[in-house]
Amino acid sequence: MRLEDLNYFVAVAQAGQVARAAEEVGQSQPALTKGIQRLEHELGIQLFARSSRGMDLTTSGEVFLERILAVRSALHDAIQEAHDLHLGKLGVVRVGVPSSLVGSVFSDAFAELIRQRPAARVQVTIGLNDPLVDGLRRGELDLCIATLARKPEPDIEQTLLFDNDLVAVAREQHPLHGKRNLRLADLAAYPWLLPNASVIGRKIVDACFTEAGLAPPNVALETNSSAEGLMAVIRKTDLLTVVGSRTLSQATRGLRSLDVPNLRWPRSVGILRRKGSYHSPLAARLVEILVKRSTVLRTSTGKG
Structure with a gap:
């Protein structure tokens, strides 16, 4: 099974069309079509239902896509870890943060990180809680600062920072x-x-x-x-x-x-990471800073 065929499959699945996927990966349409046919032959299943609208995933294709995205994320982690160890690089940490927590949580933590690690590079994605968690699952983010689910997901590791009702x-x-x-x-x-x-x-x-x-x-x-x-x-x-x-x-x-008796909706903020994923030294340091600062936030005045 060729790695490029898996990449072609993911590109078509996400684009919904071979032509658009070919542009995104910089390959010809025949190359993508041949790669998908080769993959389907090796697996012995049909991954796509072809129609005039484009390429729709079959039920088997949807399951396969979910698994392949997890495998690609793990492969990315393995490559990044080996690269960091070989070069002694500090690396890049990719963080997802809701806009409501940028000023109150992330900005101070980043300022401390950059003081301690002047060569650090951080890529921040600002968005809503659910899309950020989806990006974390896809391996597009290393960690999220977000609202914690009341019932933790089995594939997500949660670290409580503070309550933010x-x-x-x-x-x-x-x-x-x-x-x-x-x-x-x-x-x-x-x-x-x-x-x-x-x-x-x-x-x-x-x-x-x-x-x-x-x-x-x-x-x-x-x-x-x-x-x-x-x-x-x-x-x-x-x-x-x-x-x-x-x-x-x-x-x-x-x-x-508003002074309404018992009108306070419980909500907690914390750090989300994929269970079993690689955490670079830089990501680990940022987590340490966030956890340390959360102690100050929990004891701060003016909680509302």
């Missing part, structure tokens, strides 16, 4: 701040700014309303990024949103948390 907030002059005995139903009367329905924070909020016998929040403004990047909207309107309790004290001036 979600709290509901509004502008300081919002009518709800003057209301006594606030209940969740009072918050349901106002429009909300929230991330899209696939994001963990949104799922937590929707579930809370449902459990209380209420309809999900009326989302007037939905974002495919962190809601914490749109705090100016909250300051200028009566929209409500949720932020991490630590973020509230650092990046949300002009906003106040």
